[in-house]
Amino acid sequence: DQQVKQNSPSLSVQEGRISILNCDYTNSMFDYFLWYKKYPAEGPTFLISISSIKDKNEDGRFTVFLNKSAKHLSLHIVPSQPGDSAVYFCAASVAGNQFYFGTGTSLTVIP
């Protein structure tokens, strides 16, 4: 059973606008969350993380929001750039142990 879900397989956004990628999880014990970005023919690369003691973490154009009561995670990219076009995976774990990944959302940023 999928413990981490990304319900949108794809998303298209105009360059310069905000991209919002969503992730839902079912296990209330998850306390550490990450986002990865994956280009074709490459392995995923770490983007940003958040622990459950926070509800927001920012790194440049990337912000991750955590809503524990809703078991919902989102990644905001502002402003979106064509180079952001990739597949984005969210992942969750309990105390940094085994990570559970979502199915990914393919983001296309249109110039």
Place this chain on the structure above:
Amino acid sequence: DVKVTQSSRYLVKRTGEKVFLECVQDMDHENMFWYRQDPGLGLRLIYFSYDVKMKEKGDIPEGYSVSREKKERFSLILESASTNQTSMYLCASSLKRLAGAQHFGDGTRLSIL
């Protein structure tokens, strides 16, 4: 910069063969992982290891085994390859158990005919 190297980008094998996928990391990371990525299923953990000669099963270990004789190398073994093991295989490493971010190799696209 962390480098995780997988020995092959593409591999074609026959049903019933014993298949070895090799992974080497160059940053003295304690933890190493093997995942497979399939469309609509995301990344699923096969096996992981927190130390030399140590291994733990992930979510889908059936049909696979692993070997970690040296800290930098983690091998995935398909004991008797089957067509349902055709997939993209990704190796990853991380520094500490609680540190989080895993560094991935570029993957091996394995086809079992």
